[in-house]
Amino acid sequence: MGAGHDHGADLARAGERHRGRLWAAFALIAVFMVIEAVAALATGSLALLSDAGHMFTDVLGIGMALAAIHAASRAARDPQRTFGLYRLEVLAALGNAILLFGVAIYVLIEAARRFGHPPEVPAGPMLVVAIAGLIANIVAFGLLRAGAQESLNVRGAYLEVLGDLLGSVGVIVAAVVIALTGWAYADPIVAVAVGLFILPRTWRLARAAVRILVQAAPEHLDVTAVRTRLAAVPGVCDVHDLHVWTLTSGMDVASAHLTLDPSAQLGPVLVAAREALHDDFDIGHATLQVEPMAGDCRHVGW
Structure with a gap:
């Protein structure tokens, strides 16, 4: 999702x-x-x-x-x-x-x-x-x-x-x-x-x-800080496959997979994650995939 x-x-x-x-x-x-x-x-x-x-x-x-x-x-x-x-x-x-x-x-x-x-x-x-x-x-x-x-x-x-x-x-x-x-x-x-x-x-x-x-991360953004901030969102247990790049002038975008705690509610987590990216890093477009903690947690990384 x-x-x-x-x-x-x-x-x-x-x-x-x-x-x-x-x-x-x-x-x-x-x-x-x-x-x-x-x-x-x-x-x-x-x-x-x-x-x-x-x-x-x-x-x-x-x-x-x-x-x-x-x-x-x-x-x-x-x-x-x-x-x-x-x-x-x-x-x-x-x-x-x-x-x-x-x-x-x-x-x-x-x-x-x-x-x-x-x-x-x-x-x-x-x-x-x-x-x-x-x-x-x-x-x-x-x-x-x-x-x-x-x-x-x-x-x-x-x-x-x-x-x-x-x-x-x-x-x-x-x-x-x-x-x-x-x-x-x-x-x-x-x-x-x-x-x-x-x-x-x-x-x-x-x-x-x-x-x-070459889709390098923007110089003004610390990718580690972005990962840490997403991991701090209530309900998020893990952040992986995080990518941050610039599409054109003034348009930084991101994608990430978020592993959720079994008790977390999907909607509030997504809203909080998007607000964190927008407010803290000025990333206005983010594609976030959420995954439950239970079951097979294997994922394909780049």
Whole structure:
């Protein structure tokens, strides 16, 4: 016998709540991505190219996030997809991280090559475009900040915009240095700084996505503590086959077998166990199988 509830109906999707902000950030960044790419090609600035590349991954990443949210929403109405397509959000976040890794590594390699022969870069156009990019990134940053704590996908877009924002500041600094001193090395140095800044944050995003895909227990949950809490429910004699994992952002789920004392009443035990998981661990969806203590207590474990 099990206990649980419809996760699709009971849990509002974090990504869905921020769909409008994602669309606004997508449109804004797409426009300035084109502007920066054209300016980078015209001026030969690697720092601008780095910033435009990050904006390109922003556009792709937010686009994937929106597509995943749309697909998950449609799949929730398909009875054959009992968990919907919530994992698409996680796959999109992982793809987002891979794109960021690629751009950062390319910029680092190109910067190393340019240290030997730094090209002349016109500081004026570089400065104007960088300031416009900074304004766009500040607006996008504000749009995505709230959702970054709720949705893995929004967090991926947020991290990319944060990297772009700092990249735009770096490009402005490089443009000012070149304009005042003519020191061409400022351009590849800023490009390297942006790449090194974003790599560890991208690694954390990829790691979080992989943990979900391999169904590891959430980092913030102690599985031993969950087992102990369930075992403390009145009427429960043993807890086995306990599994805790994350389905998608903001949706931790659990399953467990509970062995009951012969005198325990099934209904109150299930209610108490579900309340314990919800109140103590914020697990809103749990499937619990109960087994009587008497008789053959053998069970199949994973």
